[in-house]
Amino acid sequence: MKTVILIGANGKMGQAALTGLGKHRVITASRSGEGVDYKVDITDKNSIQELYKKVGSFNAVVNTVGVCEYAPFESMTSEQWDTTIQSKLVGQINLVSVGLQYIEDGGSFTLISGILNMKPIPFAIADATTSGAIDTFVKCVAHELPRGIRINVVNPTVLEEAWHVYGEMMPGFQPVPSVLVGKAFERSVDGFISGEVIFVDA
């Protein structure tokens, strides 16, 4: 059994990840702190550090947080770009850079991206751009991680459980069940792969 920190646990993707972590001691965290073990803001390095210090020893970090702003490219404001970049890109990178000081030998990080960098749709340029950047970050930084530490990213299509929110924006897409996406998180945490983008698409 591993100790796994799951960030964004009450979100739709967090619940999907949870289905693949049943073997483990899962410590949950999110921005509001409601219904989870710890409060954390992934856009704040100090908050990330506090979380890791409070948890103490852990073997894996699974992040399912990445707030994205949606708008047509021509009307995207600097603030909308910044919100997305600070959460989905810089926040996730900081979870790894700060986490390296605390995670056990042989531990793993699993991040979140999303299929829109491979299959673009209108309004989603910020999500697509940061998802592509996170996929690249994971593939490349894996070569630099010390102490047998691994890193992967899950790049899923839309969840069946979120189809009522995003379905209208995504004609021609086939949603996948959360439990299938949970398997991708399980493969990252319990397998030996590193530097991989684990696509879950229908």
Ligand SMILES: NC(=O)c1ccc[n+]([C@@H]2O[C@H](COP(=O)([O-])OP(=O)(O)OC[C@H]3O[C@@H](n4cnc5c(N)ncnc54)[C@H](OP(=O)(O)O)[C@@H]3O)[C@@H](O)[C@H]2O)c1
């Ligand atoms: N849903 C899908 O079908 C789908 C498919 C592919 C990719 N994705 C990607 O998965 C990610 C999560 O999507 P979702 O649908 O699960 O969103 P969601 O249901 O809105 O959940 C978001 C979660 O993130 C937490 N959160 C937000 N900002 C935070 C911060 N700064 N620090 C810590 N926690 C924070 C929220 O915590 P509180 O509730 O405490 O505020 C909540 O638990 C996004 O990047 C999205 O692009 C989603």
